[in-house]
Amino acid sequence: MTPISQLGEFGLIRHLTSGIKNVQPSTLYAVGDDAAVLNHEGKRTLVTTDLLLEGIHFNLEYVPLRHLGYKSVAVNVSDICAMNATPTQITVGLGVSSRFSVEDLEEFYAGVRIACEQYKIDLVGGDTCASVNGLTIAITCLGVADEQDIVYRNGAKPNDLICVTGNLGSAYLGLQLLERELRVFRNTQHGNLAKATEHDDAIQEKFEGREYLLERQLRPEARLDIVQALRKAGIRPTAMMDISDGLSSELFHICTQSKVGCDIYEDKLPIDYQAAALAEEMNLNIVTCALNGGEDYELLFTCDIHDYEKLVPLDDVYIIGHITPAEYESVQPDQPANLRLIPRNGNPLPLTAQGWNAFQAE
Amino acid sequence: MTPISQLGEFGLIRHLTSGIKNVQPSTLYAVGDDAAVLNHEGKRTLVTTDLLLEGIHFNLEYVPLRHLGYKSVAVNVSDICAMNATPTQITVGLGVSSRFSVEDLEEFYAGVRIACEQYKIDLVGGDTCASVNGLTIAITCLGVADEQDIVYRNGAKPNDLICVTGNLGSAYLGLQLLERELRVFRNTQHGNLAKATEHDDAIQEKFEGREYLLERQLRPEARLDIVQALRKAGIRPTAMMDISDGLSSELFHICTQSKVGCDIYEDKLPIDYQAAALAEEMNLNIVTCALNGGEDYELLFTCDIHDYEKLVPLDDVYIIGHITPAEYESVQPDQPANLRLIPRNGNPLPLTAQGWNAFQAE
Numbered sequence: 080m081t082p083i084s085q086l087g088e089f090g091l092i093r094h095l096t097s098g099i100k101n102v103q104p105s106t107l108y109a110v111g112d113d114a115a116v117l118n119h120e121g122k123r124t125l126v127t128t129d130l131l132l133e134g135i136h137f138n139l140e141y142v143p144l145r146h147l148g149y150k151s152v153a154v155n156v157s158d159i160c161a162m163n164a165t166p167t168q169i170t171v172g173l174g175v176s177s178r179f180s181v182e183d184l185e186e187f188y189a190g191v192r193i194a195c196e197q198y199k200i201d202l203v204g205g206d207t208c209a210s211v212n213g214l215t216i217a218i219t220c221l222g223v224a225d226e227q228d229i230v231y232r233n234g235a236k237p238n239d240l241i242c243v244t245g246n247l248g249s250a251y252l253g254l255q256l257l258e259r260e261l262r263v264f265r266n267t268q269h270g271n272l273a274k275a276t277e278h279d280d281a282i283q284e285k286f287e288g289r290e291y292l293l294e295r296q297l298r299p300e301a302r303l304d305i306v307q308a309l310r311k312a313g314i315r316p317t318a319m320m321d322i323s324d325g326l327s328s329e330l331f332h333i334c335t336q337s338k339v340g341c342d343i344y345e346d347k348l349p350i351d352y353q354a355a356a357l358a359e360e361m362n363l364n365i366v367t368c369a370l371n372g373g374e375d376y377e378l379l380f381t382c383d384i385h386d387y388e389k390l391v392p393l394d395d396v397y398i399i400g401h402i403t404p405a406e407y408e409s410v411q412p413d414q415p416a417n418l419r420l421i422p423r424n425g426n427p428l429p430l431t432a433q434g435w436n437a438f439q440a441e
Numbered sequence: 442m443t444p445i446s447q448l449g450e451f452g453l454i455r456h457l458t459s460g461i462k463n464v465q466p467s468t469l470y471a472v473g474d475d476a477a478v479l480n481h482e483g484k485r486t487l488v489t490t491d492l493l494l495e496g497i498h499f500n501l502e503y504v505p506l507r508h509l510g511y512k513s514v515a516v517n518v519s520d521i522c523a524m525n526a527t528p529t530q531i532t533v534g535l536g537v538s539s540r541f542s543v544e545d546l547e548e549f550y551a552g553v554r555i556a557c558e559q560y561k562i563d564l565v566g567g568d569t570c571a572s573v574n575g576l577t578i579a580i581t582c583l584g585v586a587d588e589q590d591i592v593y594r595n596g597a598k599p600n601d602l603i604c605v606t607g608n609l610g611s612a613y614l615g616l617q618l619l620e621r622e623l624r625v626f627r628n629t630q631h632g633n634l635a636k637a638t639e640h641d642d643a644i645q646e647k648f649e650g651r652e653y654l655l656e657r658q659l660r661p662e663a664r665l666d667i668v669q670a671l672r673k674a675g676i677r678p679t680a681m682m683d684i685s686d687g688l689s690s691e692l693f694h695i696c697t698q699s700k701v702g703c704d705i706y707e708d709k710l711p712i713d714y715q716a717a718a719l720a721e722e723m724n725l726n727i728v729t730c731a732l733n734g735g736e737d738y739e740l741l742f743t744c745d746i747h748d749y750e751k752l753v754p755l756d757d758v759y760i761i762g763h764i765t766p767a768e769y770e771s772v773q774p775d776q777p778a779n780l781r782l783i784p785r786n787g788n789p790l791p792l793t794a795q796g797w798n799a800f801q802a803e
Binding site for chain 1: 473478479483572574583584586683
């Protein structure tokens with residue numbers, strides 16, 4: 080393994096970004112100066128940023144670096160898709176401690192490049208520096224859209240249909256599976272589960288039949304395909320978000336910002352059979368996983384009820400409920416009163432926005 | 442002190458970004474959705490990003506959080522200035538461990554806001570999350586420029602004048618002073634030097650007459666004023682960079698990318714008298730400090746010799762040398778042969794680009 084110090088700062092950046100080809104016409108000048116230069120003439124520029132920290136957002140004991148590179152890009156691309164826009168460029172900031180080698184960073188960047196190819200975006204800049212401990216990843220993604228295409232969180236109105244893409248809870252269950260196997264692995268062996276999964280038959284067996292859940296957790300996709308399909312179908316959502324913190328939490332954001340309520344139906348929630356089976360095995364409530372499990376990076380959107388006929392033929396889009404009238408006069412800004420889950424028995428339950436509070440003491 | 446967990450993730454972001462007013466006409470939609478929406482119609486959009494890590498880029502034992510917030514913005518604004526462009530928006534990503542309180546983050550954000558006011562830019566998004574240890578700051582800055590105004594590193598040509606703004610080495614000497622006092626402070630007391638400097642007379646005395654050096658290190662300014670002055674004077678630099686890693690290192694970048702050499706004159710290097718006095722006291726070579734000390738965030742630029750008359754009346758701009766013909770055939774890409782320092786005795790010395798290699802073992 081090559082120590083990073085052997086290449087030095089400039090050498091490392093050159094090494095990691097060499098051979099990167101730009102595909103976006105709006106990329107005028109990328110890596111190699113104080114700033115990248117972009118041309119989004121006559122369009123709106125969108126920007127989103129995410130920080131991913133070791134020990135909080137990922138555990139390198141079971142996350143391969145290549146997947147982590149891919150996921151870091153995908154979660155930012157997902158935020159641009161959630162505005163109904165087209166992602167165009169990213170910047171990548173990396174803080175790396177001395178326990179990482181040049182080969183480790185190559186793996187990470189390999190994942191970044193695969194994601195850039197997948198979403199047809201350009202890597203236009205970044206910052207790579209030493210850190211005291213652990214791996215820090217800061218990604219910023221830019222996108223473009225015509226003014227009239229951009230979809231915010233605040234446009235949902237009563238009677239709008241509520242839709243989600245793909246399925247819910249799978250990424251969360253993938254995480255539970257990885258955490259469980261890591262605990263077993265730690266008790267029996269030394270080393271790195273991420274590397275062991277590639278070589279160890281006993282471990283491969285543990286994951287057999289659950290590959291889909293692992294993929295959902297380790298290598299999620301941004302739903303750029305859905306943004307394109309909606310455009311093709313002539314549907315402009317009234318509000319949209321990506322599901323990173325969990326369906327309940329995102330519905331809370333849309334309803335609060337749109338000043339509306341919602342009814343969603345338990346039996347309409349799209350759930351994968353691998354997820355349902357694992358939830359059963361682990362004594363977890365699959366509906367709770369679907370409502371509050373994060374990191375699915377599917378899209379949640381609302382659209383006018385008149386778009387129903389256009390929506391139905393779309394692949395991988397599921398109508399799960401509808402927006403209800405305002406009546407939004409909650410005293411607690413964090414807990415709107417009229418977000419409801421309609422279970423199979425028909426008696427509405429309040430939908431609680433558990434959200435995510437990593438600052439809470441465990 | 443209020444623990445961050447009391448506000449929760451959403452509450453914290455609302456709290457820290459409440460009351461922020463946008464001043465840039467291009468800011469269409471800022472904090473509160475998946476991405477910010479910007480309008481840079483008919484102009485070029487520029488983007489730069491920086492990661493600042495505790496223990497590497499700053500030491501909270503002597504850096505007040507408010508100054509750190511200011512500096513984090515200024516160093517990114519500086520990168521946009523270095524392209525001869527106008528900074529317009531920033532995003533701020535923060536990773537904070539549980540040892541930080543809400544009041545700590547308010548201090549940091551107060552500094553961010555002061556910098557936004559200073560440079561007339563908008564805070565349009567970000568990401569705040571828990572970290573396992575320490576403080577992580579990721580800033581992305583956007584800017585705009587007309588196509589013909591943008592200045593890259595690769596436009597310097599033989600006989601161009603080489604200019605720097607302000608003075609060199611002061612930020613580095615400010616750092617040496619802080620590091621020295623911290624060592625003394627650690628041996629005699631417990632606590633935080635940053636807080637002690639505000640209340641402790643004995644410590645205030647140590648810094649007396651050196652306030653300028655501390656300011657240069659703790660609260661550097663981006664030279665947006667110079668970008669504006671150059672425009673007003675009708676000067677378009679042929680190449681430009683900001684001096685973050687040290688003059689030698691930046692000259693190396695400009696000469697390599699422009700495929701030229703340079704002669705710079707020792708007696709032309711602008712040096713502040715406080716810096717010279719402290720270097721003497723600490724047995725440091727002030728010319729080495731000026732050439733290789735980083736973090737001055739002054740501008741280094743080259744411009745056509747015919748602009749000489751326009752340059753001379755400009756405040757705080759110093760001509761330190763000139764660009765020499767190509768002859769650039771070095772075998773080592775990291776060490777061009779024709780970067781020269783002309784000392785007072787007139788015998789040219791090779792200018793070595795020490796650069797900065799934080800990955801090197803101490």
